[in-house]
Amino acid sequence: MDTERFRKLLLDERARVSATIEHLHESNSVSLEEETEEETYDNHLADSATATLNREIDYTLEESSENLLGSVNSALERIDAGTYGTCERCGRQIAEERLEAIPYATRCIDCQRLAERA
Numbered sequence: 001m002d003t004e005r006f007r008k009l010l011l012d013e014r015a016r017v018s019a020t021i022e023h024l025h026e027s028n029s030v031s032l033e034e035e036t037e038e039e040t041y042d043n044h045l046a047d048s049a050t051a052t053l054n055r056e057i058d059y060t061l062e063e064s065s066e067n068l069l070g071s072v073n074s075a076l077e078r079i080d081a082g083t084y085g086t087c088e089r090c091g092r093q094i095a096e097e098r099l100e101a102i103p104y105a106t107r108c109i110d111c112q113r114l115a116e117r118a
């Protein structure tokens with residue numbers, strides 16, 4: 001297996017996810033009160049609710065991105081440790097096709113299906 005190719009994929013993914021997290025941090029740097037004051041002059045309840053919903057969506061996206069970043073960093077550590085591409089459950093090799101689709105995968109497709117059923 002060409003781990004250097006996967007390292008490049010993972011590094012590209014890490015850069016993309018890091019940029020997304022940075023963008024979310026920047027877009028949410030203003031407090032919710034300041035944001036709703038800027039957008040509405042008469043402070044309608046619906047406007048505040050929309051701003052709150054948008055902020056919650058951004059927080060969820062940020063959390064998801066941070067989890068993905070952790071998975072990518074773990075995959076890079078597995079490359080360095082020489083365990084990349086080995087299923088954490090059964091110890092078999094993860095198919096390269098699966099790693100191309102999800103380069104931070106920790107389980108082979110069969111073990112992943114079992115985990116999703118549980």
